[in-house]
Amino acid sequence: MPAVTPAQLVSLHKDRSHIRNICILAHVDHGKTTLSDSLLASNGIISAKLAGKIRYLDSREDEQQRGITMQASGISLYFNIINTASEGEEQKVIPNEYLINLIDSPGHVDFSSEVSTASRLCDGALVLVDAVEGVCTQVLNLPKNCLIVRRRRHATAPPTTHPPCSVPIHTQTITVLRQAWTENVRPVLVLNKIDRLVTELKLTPIEAYVHMTKILEQVNAITATFFTGDRMEDEARRMEQNKMRKKLAGEVAGGEDEAGELENGMFDWNLEERDDSHIYFDPALGNVIFSSAIDGWAFRSVGIFYASFAPGFSVQQFATIFAQRLGFKESVLRKCLWGDFYFDPKTKRVLGHKHLKGRALKPMFVQFVLENVWAIYENVVLNPNREKTEKIVATLNLKILPRDMKSKDTRTLLTAIFSQWLPLSTAVLVCVVEQLPSPEEAQRTRLPKMLYPHAEPLSEPQTALERALFDCDAGDDAPVVAYVSKMFAMPEHMLPENKRKQLTAEELRERGRLQRAALKAGQDAAGESASESGYIAGDDVPVSPSPAAKSTEVSSTAESQPPVATPDPSREILIGFARLYSGTVRVGHKLWVLGPKYDPAHPDRHCSEITVENLYLLMGRDLTTLQEVPAGNVFGIGGLEGHVLKNGTLASTKECKNLASVSLESAPIVRVALEPTDPSNMHKLTEGLHLLNQADSCVQVMLQETGEHVILTAGELHLERCLKDLRERFAKCEIQVSPPIVPFRESIVTAAITRSPTIPDLPAFKEKDGVSQPCGLVIITTPNKLTTLHVRAIPLPANVTQFLMQNAATIKAILDERAARTSARRADEEEEGAEARVAVVAAAIGTEKVIEIEEFKSMLTKEFESAAGSDALWSGIIDQIWSFGPKRVGPNILINRASGHSRRSFFRTTPVSDKPAAVAAPSESRPETPTTALDEEDEVVADAATRQTGLTVRDLDQAIQTGFQLATIAGPLCAEPMIGVCYVIEDVVINVAEAQSGDARAKLGQIQGQVISAMKEVCRQAFLEWSPRLSLAMYTCDIQTSADVLGKVYGVLSKRRGRIISEELKEGTPFWQIQAQLPVVESFGFADGEFPGGYHLSKRFQTAA
Incomplete structure (x- = not known):
């Protein structure tokens, strides 16, 4: 396909109904960047043969070396769906052009903050799950802030010949599903790497079907827990807010009223029902894609049939194909192609599981879909058969080049067949257009939660600003509201305004014509004035101007021309990664930057005014200059340096609320101290840390009381990237790094220092x-x-200790409430103080793990009472x-x-x-x-x-x-x-x-x-x-390994002072599941090189206790 020009993409900015803002979420090494490459190839940005190899969106050198994505990158894609409509005897072609703003996010847990920033800007998400590795049931109940490190699949890993009875789902997959749910992003599930089921696990189509069914069940089970948790939180928040309002109004008189209110609230909650059928993944609904990104194919079991999707591509979905062959209605077959439905060849009827009556029929999905895919792998890769391959090509009516048919590389022929039969980019982009919402549709559901995260969502907008945000209004009179989710750094000389413009042949010819005309005009003017300035009367010898005259002429010419600034190759410029929700932003506009603490009630605090210097179209590693951006688009913006630290809201009015900050799934815990090797470079380190703090959404930079500069990162890999950026981009000096500083806690116990049956506990x-x-x-x-x-x-x-650690946010909310009321009382503003109390309590109720003060007191009292049985000291201590x-x-x-x-x-x-x-x-x-x-x-x-x-x-x-x-x-x-x-x-x-x-x-x-x-x-x-x-901070490690290296795993854990908690053999597989505890101080380098091949390792961080 010919390359799509930026002009074509910009022309689609104003058609908001044909815009899709999507991100790709998955665990590391599940195929996100390979899928992105295939989508880029559909726009001619890279060659289709290089998809999965070039990793175009991994623009950093260390990303290419490690083979993993470390930062979220955005790119705009063009997609054209061509429909045909009959008008009399003529067929009318109706093109539908779409703009797909795609963001590829990292999968490694160290870069979970990049996932958070990507999901905030998008309305839909492609959630990839490896069809072999899946989602692990052993770690479904992990805490939100969890760490996972998984080594890439080793070449010597022994394959299993049986379908696993329990499919592992990785912690990071749960994290990205939770992130999509939290941000109200509509997901589409992509079961990727199905080729591994054929080539590695050697599963039959029926075994693969059972395996994929279990993955779907487990992913839906995880989604159901999110739905249930939100229901409980919403109901609890509603009850607590009503209770607090009545208390402030003096309507709650005693415990009986509170008990009656609680009883009524529970009764109402039990009666309320909500439909949750739309949140689950179901191939029959079209929100599940089966794919192999490395082989370039994908399909859905159902889908809307289009005559053509793009030049060179023509495909029909399976439901359409077999509806024609079997004589069924396509609408009927869509409901039966996935699930426990079987085709009876004798009666040509579809049977349910109950009507099989002992007959060994295959599910229709296996018979009509998987067996066809398996046949291609069998005859092209596993057992190459030239005759059968040619028959398959002829049956599918594909045009395969002779050199591909004769190629000794079976993967080349395989890719050529699948790219024409089931092109990946077509199946994915059609699904995106069908299943994921446009900005107009998405903002009606997402913006109420972003504006009021701690309150009930609004059904209708209350103000003109809210109406513009909900409707994604791009009119000139609409207020401009944008959200900057992160800042990223680019070398100044790489910005489009500083690059030498590549002129076309026509522009070069026009430029030469103008130069020749200017030269001729100059010569004519010089000839006319030669007698006056260059000759002496009576002489034929010209007189040259003096050197002073020359210098005066040159200086005057230089002064008349504006100086041209030369970009500094070593300077880094910060660009905002933003999404526009309302209005149209233009270069030169003046906007307000609303900080995280901004409150419209105090419009003069935590805000600053900026001028939009540049607007950019994000094209992966390149940027394209724009003059304006309408609402509903993802874009880059310049001129925010010094005004936006991590994220912020841009608005043309101070009446706008600050959009809720991004919740980070992985908190930074690895701490190191930094100092320059040459003390004279301390100012460079300070400036570099300032830039790093702005350019990285997760890192934390601190200056200790001792004068040490300390950074906190999410993990070893994140730390390595930060140090590389400091040395090579931001500070540009050699840096000395201290050993990692890990968290410890000091505590006391009643036991003696030496544990022994003969040594009693310390006396009271x-x-x-x-x-x-x-x-x-x-x-x-x-x-x-x-x-x-x-x-x-x-x-x-x-x-009690554990309870206090889990409810630290509640204690902080109580103190904040007291501070707000004290401030209001000192200002003698009782009415404003009451409003402040409502606001603080409402915010506290909406925050995770924050409970109301009376409930907190009651729960803490129960914790002390449970301990008072062995020690009377804790009786009645709550009031002291x-x-x-x-x-x-x-x-x-x-x-x-x-x-x-x-x-x-x-x-x-x-x-x-x-x-x-x-x-x-x-x-x-x-x-x-x-x-x-x-x-x-x-x-x-x-x-x-x-x-x-x-x-x-x-x-x-x-x-x-x-x-x-x-x-x-x-x-x-x-x-x-x-x-x-x-x-x-x-x-x-x-x-x-x-x-x-x-x-x-x-x-x-x-x-x-x-x-x-x-x-x-x-x-x-x-x-x-x-x-x-x-007390040591501990990781709880879940290790999955084969029996032949089990002893070596124990040796590595023992060497690092780990402790085995449990071990069990996973039935139906040759793998052992080991759970162990490992001190964080001993965990550095734990996943790099010490284990033999063929293992999976996940680590959960536990605070020292």
Whole structure:
């Protein structure tokens, strides 16, 4: 096919109904880039023979070397469907041109952030699944933030001769399915590499059919879990929001009303039903493609028949072909070609499974589809038979070149046959046009969730801006709203405006004609003025101008011409990868960049104005300059450097809400420190890290208190790519890298340091100075002898620690709510404060793993009650919680049990007063009054006279809590955060004489500083009173390997201090499934070169506990 010009693509930008924005999602090595190459070949961008070999969208050198995709790349494709319609006796040709904006995304878990950015820009997705490897049932219940490393299939891997009874589904496949679901992207399933079922596993057509059926069942089972989870979250969010609104309005009076509301809510939820039939993959619906990208073929069991799809391609779907041969209606055959339907050759009827009556009939999909495909592989590749091959070619009416028929490379002949019979690009693009929505259709369902991620989706737009977004309005008067999902860097000299333009032959001829005309005009003008400026009267010798005159002439000419900027080959320019949802953006437009924290209620914060400098059509490794882009298109935009960090919203009005940020499936955990080899290049490293932070959507760059530059990456491969970019593109200097810094946690346990049956656990009490006191109790006095702290450390129950780790977001939401209400109260804006509370709680309810405060308190109480059976210490402790740490949200607790010091609990909204610690009676307290003060700074104080004359424990509250936070963020073992430690303030004693002196009040800042240091030190000492432990972050590894290398796998795990959890032989296969735990600190290089061939490895990250 001739190459498609950019002008043809640009001409389709305004027809939004004929635009498809799609991405390709899959696990690594499942065939995404090979499929992309085949689609590019249909547009003449690359040769069809190079599809799968050139990897056109892998533009980086390391991508080509490793054979994997590392960054998402976009390209625009042209697709033409030609329909014919009868008008009388004439056949009228009706072309339908489509613009396909394709984004190829990585499959490696280290680059999951690229998958997130790609799916946000698209309306549909092609989800590829390897027909052999599939989706693993053993890892269906993985957490969302999971890591998977899978080594590429080794050439010596022994094939199995039996169909696997359980099909493995890879963790990354689940991740991309979840990402598509989260972004409300409509997927099409592509079962790729079906050729491996024939050539490697040697399955028969019926075995392959059973195998593929199981893959479909498992993929649909995963999709069903997403649907069920969303249903439960939506209902819970609706109930909690209604409950919160009633509470704020004062309508909920007591527990009976709450119980009745809960009962009614559950009853309503049970009655509500939603249709979920549209979310599943079913070949009968046409949203499943069977393909082999490497061999260039694909088909669907059903599909709409078109007379022709593109020049050189003509195909009919199987349902159309066999409907004509068998005399069936095509609509009937579509429903029967896939599934448990059988064709009776005697009666020429379609039978269901119940009517077989013991007859050994094959499913229609096997008989009419798979056996034909298997016959080609059998006679061309497995057992080459020239005569049968020629018969197949003649039967299919294909035109195969003689050199291909005589080729010794069987793959060449195979590709030639399939590319004409079942061309991959045609089947895929027709499915995209049929099954995936246009921007106009997609934005009506996607935009409500993006605008209001924590609320019920809107059925109808409420404002003119929402109407323009929902309708994908590209009018000149429509507001411009675009979303930039990521920034990517390109060398300045590679930008189209800096490239030398390739002139056509006609342009070259026109340019020569203009030059000759200008030269002739100059000569004529010089001849006319020769007598005046070049000759002396009476002489025939011309007089040359002086050198000064020449220089003056040259300088004046140079000044009259604008200077031409020469692009710097070493400079990197950041381009925004964006999608336009409304309006038409043009070069020179002024837009507002709305940051992640932007709120339309405060339009002057977190926003900046930019001028659109350049617009680009994305063509893989190349860009094409555009002057305007209408709504519904994916494009590149320049001029955002310094305004957009990772992602952002562009809008022509400040009334627009900031579109929800992209959720990253793989959080960065590998941390290294960087420094330049030459200290004088520190400024280069700093600038390079700034560029890297903008160009990579996942990396995190930090400057430590010690002055070290630290980057966090998602894995080893991601780290390697970042360092390569720093050295060669951004910093351009040699860099020294520290060994990877892995997360550790410090904790305490009741067990002795040495585990032995003869060594008992540590006692709860100990003798010190002849007095029995609880274990872990430490008493310390400040250097000025003014304050004495009695602090006890206790190991938290494991279930409580785990609960706090899982609900850190809830604790943060509670603190944010309090901060919002305190800010509103200080501004004396009660009405605005109520709105702020609703907004914060609504956001908290909509966020993952965030629950309402009363529910959180109830659940935490139950966790303590379950531990109170063995230790009465935890009974009633919930109302004594002062704070959590570190960073006020961690899995450590500060408890207040100081006598004479009654303060507000973490869960109480009504503060309690106290008298001065030296004279206060424990029972005395101020009667509780309704108030909304929530911050610690607003606690009820002692009487004014005492405040003026002396010092109270209340004055030291903030210092005590600060000391606790400092102690828990850096433990005594190796300055790592603590986990699972409860600190109890048993008593705070103040020297009465010193406290009531005027001098103590004057030195309050100095006193608080000493209390902070004393609190930090007493927590460390109390920690060491127990048996300290250093908790390692662990990977849970699922390894699948053959029996002959099982011992070597155990040796590798033992070498790296791994521990085997379980092992089992997968029935029907020669593979063993091993589950093991491996410390993260020992995991680097684990998947590179140590294992023998023929294994699959997945790793799930678990926080140290």
